[in-house]
Structures are given as C-alpha cells and as structure tokens.
Amino acid sequence: MKKLAILTSGGDAPGMNACVRACVRYAIAKDIDVYGIERGYAGLIANKINFMSTRSVSDIVHRGGTILKTARCPEFKSVEFQEQAAETLQAYGIDSLIVIGGDGSFRGAKDLSDNCGINVVGIPGTIDNDLAYTDYTIGFDTAVNTVLNAINNLRDTMGSHERVSLLEVMGRKCGDIALYASLAGGAEFCLTPEVPFDIKEISKTLVKSRKRGKTSNMIVFAEGAGDREAICKELESLTGLSVKTTTLGYVQRGGAPTMADRVLAARMAVKAVDLMIEGKTNRAVGIKDNHIFDMDISEALAVKHNFNDELYNVMNILAR
Ligand code: ADP
Ligand code: F6P
Numbered sequence: 601m602k603k604l605a606i607l608t609s610g611g612d613a614p615g616m617n618a619c620v621r622a623c624v625r626y627a628i629a630k631d632i633d634v635y636g637i638e639r640g641y642a643g644l645i646a647n648k649i650n651f652m653s654t655r656s657v658s659d660i661v662h663r664g665g666t667i668l669k670t671a672r673c674p675e676f677k678s679v680e681f682q683e684q685a686a687e688t689l690q691a692y693g694i695d696s697l698i699v700i701g702g703d704g705s706f707r708g709a710k711d712l713s714d715n716c717g718i719n720v721v722g723i724p725g726t727i728d729n730d731l732a733y734t735d736y737t738i739g740f741d742t743a744v745n746t747v748l749n750a751i752n753n754l755r756d757t758m759g760s761h762e763r764v765s766l767l768e769v770m771g772r773k774c775g776d777i778a779l780y781a782s783l784a785g786g787a788e789f790c791l792t793p794e795v796p797f798d799i800k801e802i803s804k805t806l807v808k809s810r811k812r813g814k815t816s817n818m819i820v821f822a823e824g825a826g827d828r829e830a831i832c833k834e835l836e837s838l839t840g841l842s843v844k845t846t847t848l849g850y851v852q853r854g855g856a857p858t859m860a861d862r863v864l865a866a867r868m869a870v871k872a873v874d875l876m877i878e879g880k881t882n883r884a885v886g887i888k889d890n891h892i893f894d895m896d897i898s899e900a901l902a903v904k905h906n907f908n909d910e911l912y913n914v915m916n917i918l919a920r
Pocket of ligand 1: 609610611641671672673674675676677678701702703704705706707708709711726
C-alpha cells in the first residue's frame with residue numbers, strides 16, 4: 601500500500617482536523633502518498649481529490665470543522681455510486697481509504713469495501729458519541745465543554761431572574777452529550793431518549809426545590825428526548841415558574857478541539873495508518889479503557905447502544 605486517501609463525512613466534529621493532520625503526517629513519515637477527498641462521499645463520486653503534503657495540514661490542529669469539508673450524500677447508499685467512487689480511487693492507483701465520521705459514514709465505508717474491494721478503516725468522528733463500540737468519539741469532549749460554557753452563562757441569567765432553564769443539546773438518539781454535560785454542569789434534571797421521564801414528578805421536585813430556597817433550576821434536554829416546546833409549556837403550567845428554552849444548536853459542533861479530542865485524534869490516526877500498512881481492511885478504530893484498538897467494522901456497527909445508567913444515577917443523586 602503506497603497510496604492512501606482520507607475523507608471526512610457526516611456532521612463535522614472538533615478534532616477532525618487534528619485527525620486529518622495526524623493521518624497525513626504519519627502516513628508521509630511511513631513513505632505513503634496521501635490524497636484528501638473533498639466533501640466526503642460526494643467528493644469521491646465527483647472526483648474531488650487532492651494530493652496532500654505535510655504543509656497541506658499546517659495550522660489546523662487547533663481548528664474545529666474540517667478542512668476537507670464534509671457532506672451528507674444520500675445517493676452513496678446505491679451500489680452504482682459506490683462503484684463510481686471506487687473508480688475515482690482506482691484512477692489514482694489508490695486502494696485504501698480512511699473515513700472519519702459517524703455510523704452512517706462507517707456504513708458507506710463498509711459498502712465500499714464489500715461491494716468494490718477498497719481497503720477501508722473507519723475513525724469515529726462525531727460529537728454525538730453514538731458509536732457504542734468505542735468509549736469516545738472525536739469531538740464529543742469538545743462539544744460537552746461547549747455545553748458546559750453555555751450552562752455557566754445560563755446559570756448567571758437564570759439565577760438573576762429566578763427562572764428554570766431548559767437547555768436543548770444535540771446527540772440525535774443518543775443522550776451522552778446531555779448526560780455528561782448534566783453531571784459536569786450540576787444540572788438538576790437530564791432528559792434523554794434512553795430514560796423515560798415524568799414531567800409531573802419533575803414539576804413537583806422543581807416546586808419543592810423553590811420551597812427549600814433554590815432560586816433557579818437547570819434542566820438539560822437531549823434533542824431526541826421528545827417535544828421540547830410541549831415539555832416547556834407543561835412545566836410552566838404545572839409549576840407556575842418561568843421556564844426558558846435555549847437551543848444550543850451548531851454552536852456546540854464548532855470551536856477549537858480540547859486536548860482530549862486532539863490527543864484522541866492523533867492516537868486513532870496512527871492506529872488507522874498502521875492498520876493500512878498491515879493490509880488490514882474493514883476495520884473500525886476505537887478506544888476502550890484508554891487503550892486504542894480495532895475491530896471489524898460490521899461488528900462495530902452492530903454493538904448496541906449502552907447508556908451509562910451508573911453515571912445517570914450519580915448525576916441524579918448529586919443534583920438533589
Ligand atoms: P454520520 O456519519 O455522522 O452518522 P450520516 O448518517 O449523515 O452521518 O452519514 C454520512 C454519509 O454516509 C451519508 O450522507 C451517506 O453518504 C453515507 N451513508 C450513510 N448511511 C449509509 C448506508 N447505509 N450505506 C452507504 N452509505 C451510507
Ligand atoms: O451528528 C451530529 C449532529 O450534529 C447531530 O447531533 C444533529 O442531530 C445532526 O448532526 C444535525 O445535522 P445537520 O448538520 O444535517 O443539521
């Protein structure tokens with residue numbers, strides 16, 4: 601394997617650039633030519649491919665987003681477009697591809713390997729932390745820290761006005777951003793898709809907290825947990841308190857990656873390039889108990905989401 605391509609796909613995540621940089625520089629150090637694909641699978645189909653040097657990745661280790669750009673490319677689910685993508689790679693004499701993205705991107709990589717014989721390695725890059733085979737995905741730590749900054753700011757204003765804050769965070773069907781931000785930010789309630797919740801009970805607890813002298817409250821709400829506006833209205837009518845919603849949105853997807861995400865990105869990149877050198881394909885790189893490992897990409901995708909109930913319980917105990 602002398603030529604390798606890299607793409608970023610799905611939602612961007614802080615640390616993707618640090619990962620691209622590490623892949624490029626480590627591969628070059630191992631005498632491999634590296635190519636960057638623009639806009640994920642869309643760029644692979646459209647032949648948007650550029651030779652990369654150590655200088656192509658200068659001054660990006662600290663930047664959020666992805667210099668390679670990213671895209672959602674629904675047509676890539678069809679074999680016809682996968683074959684077109686494989687032809688792009690073959691035209692450059694490239695037989696190996698590193699894909700940095702979430703579960704959808706991993707499915708695309710797997711198809712490219714199964715249907716077109718391209719060697720693929722997936723590196724988990726998404727703020728959602730929704731790839732269950734790995735403890736952490738690149739971008740998650742930074743996103744949670746961004747949410748924590750928002751919680752700090754909201755505490756100031758909610759406290760001044762004696763309000764209840766209902767903060768919506770991202771994560772699709774995964775409540776990890778909400779859970780870790782709730783625990784680390786000292787929220788009183790964490791509403792996630794994984795754990796059923798009762799608005800009447802929450803309302804009672806909020807009212808009791810005010811009787812105990814609390815002057816404001818923080819509820820973190822994962823976007824997949826239900827109808828935020830309906831919940832807000834119900835909380836207001838049951839408690840008589842002023843409930844204000846904030847949707848953090850894309851703010852939590854950008855920004856300079858934290859140390860944890862940059863180091864994770866570098867460690868995973870090295871593993872991915874090493875796997876390519878060893879001729880291993882259809883692999884997913886992950887981290888378990890601070891150990892970088894790899895496993896079959898289909899098996900990785902099949903691992904069932906395992907919400908951290910223990911952490912959720914700790915969060916609830918500390919909140920009361
Ligand atoms: P993420 O990778 O963050 O989960 P998406 O689910 O949007 O983001 O997936 C990113 C891209 O991966 C999609 O736009 C599509 O090009 C490709 N993809 C997703 N699912 C599949 C699939 N089942 N088969 C082939 N390609 C897929
Ligand atoms: O997967 C990352 C993510 O930011 C999710 O948390 C969110 O639901 C989704 O992407 C938003 O996607 P889009 O960029 O298409 O609006």
